[in-house]
Amino acid sequence: MVIKKYIIKKIGAETGKTVAVFCGVHGNEKAGVYAVTEVLKNIKIKKGIVYFVYANPEAIKKNVRLVRKNLNRCFLKNNRGKTLEDKRARQLMKILDQCDGLLDLHASNVEKATPFVICEKHSYKLAEIFDVGIVSSGWDRIELGATDGYMNKRKGAVSVGIECGYAGESRKNKQLAKKSILQFLQFFGCINQKVNFSKRKQKIIDVIKAIKKKTDDFYFTKKRIDFTPLKAGEIIAYDSGKKYVAGKNECIIFANASKKIGEEAFIVGKNK
Ligand SMILES: [Zn+2]
Known part of the structure; x- marks a missing residue:
């Protein structure tokens, strides 16, 4: 291209x-x-x-x-x-x-x-x-x-x-x-062509924090698909001794354990 x-x-x-x-x-x-x-x-x-x-x-x-x-x-x-x-x-x-x-x-x-x-x-x-x-x-x-x-x-x-x-x-x-x-x-009225707007119901998620990777000993407890609801109290990941636990109505986005130290390992969202 x-x-x-x-x-x-x-x-x-x-x-x-x-x-x-x-x-x-x-x-x-x-x-x-x-x-x-x-x-x-x-x-x-x-x-x-x-x-x-x-x-x-x-x-x-x-x-x-x-x-x-x-x-x-x-x-x-x-x-x-x-x-x-x-x-x-x-x-x-x-x-x-x-x-x-x-x-x-x-x-x-x-x-x-x-x-x-x-x-x-x-x-x-x-x-x-x-x-x-x-x-x-x-x-x-x-x-x-x-x-x-x-x-x-x-x-x-x-x-x-x-x-x-x-x-x-x-x-x-x-x-x-x-x-x-x-x-x-x-x-925005820029084109004549008719395209249908979607009528599907949308779920609204509020992004509340980004978790950065602190050590090389970082791993997720299981493979995560973006926006899949987590159970409150469920362990999401470990970063050396530190563990990350899900709160009520939370989900994770962009989970990536292979990021460099100091970069975002995952984002926490909350169902509205
Ligand atoms: Zn992009």
């Missing part, structure tokens, strides 16, 4: 909202990259302005999550960093500053990952149009510098991230990403 241009601006004949569709913020998460490439082949923007953005071109080319730094932690107003990702984030923040809405397409590095939406309460109306069964909130508190967190700081702007399933199945998950792009564009 050859991508010729990494920021594509499409202007409709009528005035309307300005929105952005991001993919490849993490370069190995290809569902969104494939979907944006396909959508661009024949999309007609009727109203407003749409930016299609391949967010981290170098990482996309190399098929890696990041080159120097996690781009999704670089969207900070006072960012003065020198890495490729810092520079890119500064460039992309200028685009986001013009936008009323953002759709940011990601994928999970965990096998069998369930697709889910990341957004805050003010974007629930947007989140419910997607064919995704779980909506999770609270990420802004624990993960500073993400694209959606940056958008959420501005009054009136809405943003959703969609985790389109396992990154190792990007060809298959492209369909969900593609449908989501069209639903998103229709929501």
Whole structure:
């Protein structure tokens, strides 16, 4: 796949909202990259302005999550960093500053990952149009510098991230990403094409904390699938002598014991 241009601006004949569709913020998460490439082949923007953005071109080319730094932690107003990702984030923040809405397409590095939406309460109306069964909130508190967190700081702007399933199945998950792009564009009145909005009931999960790995002697008591409810009191993981126990109505997300020390081993969510 050859991508010729990494920021594509499409202007409709009528005035309307300005929105952005991001993919490849993490370069190995290809569902969104494939979907944006396909959508661009024949999309007609009727109203407003749409930016299609391949967010981290170098990482996309190399098929890696990041080159120097996690781009999704670089969207900070006072960012003065020198890495490729810092520079890119500064460039992309200028685009986001013009936008009323953002759709940011990601994928999970965990096998069998369930697709889910990341957004805050003010974007629930947007989140419910997607064919995704779980909506999770609270990420802004624990993960500073993400694209959606940056958008959420501005009054009136809405943003959703969609985790389109396992990154190792990007060809298959492209369909969900593609449908989501069209639903998103229709929501803002940017296209004529009719796409049905999802009517499925969504479960709302509040993300409450990120647990970092402290030692190399870290392991989970069993294989965990994202968002599967835990029993209160159940032991989730051990980190040397320390044990992590589930609280009431909790679940875990992005469980990964092979992370480096100091990195996130898992996220704890709570069923609302
Ligand atoms: Zn990602």
